[in-house]
Amino acid sequence: MRPLLQVQDLHVAYRSRTGEVCHALAGLSFDLGPGEILGVLGESGSGKSTLAASLLRLLPPNGIITGGRILFEGQDVLHARPREMEKLRGRRISLIFQEPSVALHPAMRVRDQVEEVLRAHEPLDFAARRNRTRQVLATLFSAEADRIANSYPHQLSGGQRQRVLVAQAIACGPSVVLADEPTASLDPTTQQEILTLFRTLRQALGLSMVLITHNPGLLAGLADRVLVLYAGRAVEVGPAESVLASPQHPYTRALLRCVPPLDQKSQASRKAMLPVISGESPNLSVLVRGCPFEPRCPEKMEVCKSCDPAAVPLSEAHTVSCFKFPG
Amino acid sequence: MQLLLNVENLMKRYVTGKSFGSREFLAALDGVSLSIQTATTLALVGESGSGKSTLALCVACLERPTSGSMWFDGRDVAALGEKQQRAVRPQIQLVFQDPANSLNSRLTALEIVAEPLIIQRRFDKQTRSKRACALLERVGISAKKAGSRPDEFSGGQRQRLAIARALALEPKLLILDEALSALDCSVQAQIANLLLELQASLRLTYLFITHDFAMAAHLADEIAVMDHGRIVELGAAEKLLRSPEHEATRCLLAATPRFHGAANLPEGL
Numbered sequence: 001m002r003p004l005l006q007v008q009d010l011h012v013a014y015r016s017r018t019g020e021v022c023h024a025l026a027g028l029s030f031d032l033g034p035g036e037i038l039g040v041l042g043e044s045g046s047g048k049s050t051l052a053a054s055l056l057r058l059l060p061p062n063g064i065i066t067g068g069r070i071l072f073e074g075q076d077v078l079h080a081r082p083r084e085m086e087k088l089r090g091r092r093i094s095l096i097f098q099e100p101s102v103a104l105h106p107a108m109r110v111r112d113q114v115e116e117v118l119r120a121h122e123p124l125d126f127a128a129r130r131n132r133t134r135q136v137l138a139t140l141f142s143a144e145a146d147r148i149a150n151s152y153p154h155q156l157s158g159g160q161r162q163r164v165l166v167a168q169a170i171a172c173g174p175s176v177v178l179a180d181e182p183t184a185s186l187d188p189t190t191q192q193e194i195l196t197l198f199r200t201l202r203q204a205l206g207l208s209m210v211l212i213t214h215n216p217g218l219l220a221g222l223a224d225r226v227l228v229l230y231a232g233r234a235v236e237v238g239p240a241e242s243v244l245a246s247p248q249h250p251y252t253r254a255l256l257r258c259v260p261p262l263d264q265k266s267q268a269s270r271k272a273m274l275p276v277i278s279g280e281s282p283n284l285s286v287l288v289r290g291c292p293f294e295p296r297c298p299e300k301m302e303v304c305k306s307c308d309p310a311a312v313p314l315s316e317a318h319t320v321s322c323f324k325f326p327g
Numbered sequence: 328m329q330l331l332l333n334v335e336n337l338m339k340r341y342v343t344g345k346s347f348g349s350r351e352f353l354a355a356l357d358g359v360s361l362s363i364q365t366a367t368t369l370a371l372v373g374e375s376g377s378g379k380s381t382l383a384l385c386v387a388c389l390e391r392p393t394s395g396s397m398w399f400d401g402r403d404v405a406a407l408g409e410k411q412q413r414a415v416r417p418q419i420q421l422v423f424q425d426p427a428n429s430l431n432s433r434l435t436a437l438e439i440v441a442e443p444l445i446i447q448r449r450f451d452k453q454t455r456s457k458r459a460c461a462l463l464e465r466v467g468i469s470a471k472k473a474g475s476r477p478d479e480f481s482g483g484q485r486q487r488l489a490i491a492r493a494l495a496l497e498p499k500l501l502i503l504d505e506a507l508s509a510l511d512c513s514v515q516a517q518i519a520n521l522l523l524e525l526q527a528s529l530r531l532t533y534l535f536i537t538h539d540f541a542m543a544a545h546l547a548d549e550i551a552v553m554d555h556g557r558i559v560e561l562g563a564a565e566k567l568l569r570s571p572e573h574e575a576t577r578c579l580l581a582a583t584p585r586f587h588g589a590a591n592l593p594e595g596l
Contacts, residue, residue: 043511043512043513043514044481044482044511069450153475158375165440171515186375187374187375187538188374188539188540188579188582188583188584189374189578189579189582190374190375191582191584192581192582192584210351214511214512214582215512217583217584218584220584221584255512255513258512258513258515259512259516259541260516260519260541260542260544260545261541262541262544262568262580262583270544270545270564270565271523271545271546271548273515273520273523274519274520274545275516276513276516276517276520277513281481288572
């Protein structure tokens with residue numbers, strides 16, 4: 001099966017006013033197949049949001065894509081002309097933003113906000129647009145659709161607002177949806193609702209998704225594959241169950257150990273100190289030789305200091321960038 | 328064991344609309360009773376809108392409850408006048424969810440931590456700086472960074488700063504209102520460890536408000552589940568997890584994302 005979206009050796013850097021260069025993404029490669037949900041797991045500063053922005057070429061003016069390729073349905077995204085980009089963005093690849101209360105216009109009715117997306121991308125007349133909007137809202141809200149369509153964002157709950165963002169994202173029938181921390185501001189019950197919605201949409205519309213998050217719990221049971229991002233690099237990629245249940249890279253292992261388990265067996269493990277990752281998060285403005293996790297790694301070796309680890313396949317779908325595993 | 332906080336039948340109603348003399352009320356707290364023993368942690372779990380934060384504000388004496396009593400350290404605080412309440416407030420401090428918004432970005436770390444002491448007119452200038460420095464060190468911020476402003480710190484360090492500020496007046500009760508929710512999971516673990524360590528050494532009492540059931544179960548002795556302004560279930564953390572009785576508890580537990588195996592990994596390979 002040919003991948004829908006291919007990212008090859010992507011490098012993105014930000015230049016600050018003082019001339020300092022920050023390497024947010026340093027050689028990231030991955031594929032996304034049709035109908036696949038890829039979870040991107042990373043902490044702040046790992047390059048998660050930079051990834052979402054560069055896939056749509058929405059980086060701020062000081063962000064520069066310094067190398068690599070992004071292919072979407074065979075088309076080179078990085079060399080597309082602005083006109084061609086407009087046809088992709090929001091139409092073939094769309095983005096669900098993090099904060100629904102900020103992303104929605106406070107003084108426009110929900111219906112008009114969804115219609116606005118269609119007006120920008122589709123050559124439909126008024127009646128057809130109305131009709132399409134109604135259909136999209138009906139898939140997301142079923143019985144309440146008419147009431148929601150007439151509401152303003154402040155009249156909706158957080159979960160409903162998030163659904164409106166989803167409605168905007170799928171209005172034009174895209175093949176890839178990027179979601180950058182889509183549930184960060186929601187409580188767990190609503191979070192689960194939105195995740196279930198993603199699952200349903202994937203089945204109903206055959207959507208591919210890139211789900212970017214810092215919360216490993218969200219990916220369990222939703223993502224097909226997980227990519228773990230550290231210092232702008234993919235340190236581990238593999239099927240969700242194997243990455244989350246038996247992580248191999250020292251960083252993934254350390255990260256997942258930080259999360260307290262819900263099924264605490266004994267009194268003793270409660271209130272015990274949680275394992276932490278020692279040391280400080282990487283400074284991306286100095287280009288380091290060697291593995292970016294080396295200074296904090298509990299299993300570092302001599303070679304980690306001087307050479308960049310290449311991705312080593314553990315199984316057909318699971319790769320790890322670490323010298324612990326002989327290539 | 329000594330009771331630090333005992334809340335009985337606390338009600339808080341807000342007026343939501345007034346039309347032609349008839350008023351409508353929203354019962355944010357609808358008869359809440361709970362108690363916390365000294366040097367223990369009570370976790371308050373519930374969906375958004377269940378009244379967790381209103382309860383926090385009432386306990387912190389920042390909102391006056393409509394009715395009910397609230398005994399803190401042997402006194403009924405809810406019945407006190409404004410002036411007497413002012414003497415109670417320093418003993419109850421808050422740490423908020425987003426340290427980026429709850430810290431004054433124009434002050435240095437040292438000034439932020441010393442500010443409560445200035446407001447309460449405690450000590451002279453030198454002693455205040457010395458104490459603030461000691462507090463920064465205590466929460467893991469080196470004295471070298473005392474002159475930096477909040478935007479120069481990372482998210483985790485900012486939350487450490489917020490904790491240092493909350494500790495400046497040597498409070499007995501710390502209300503942690505979603506204090507870990509905005510942080511990355513590796514940073515959450517660090518701050519959780521700091522809180523545990525502080526509790527052990529300073530005999531602090533925590534009211535830990537969260538919607539993360541796993542973290543609540545890890546940090547708390549007891550868990551209270553709130554729903555629609557009421558506490559629907561309250562009990563020892565293990566028991567609540569093992570045999571949740573109320574529907575709301577079961578819903579919250581079911582919604583808590585979980586994955587198995589990783590947490591049981593041994594150190595190293």
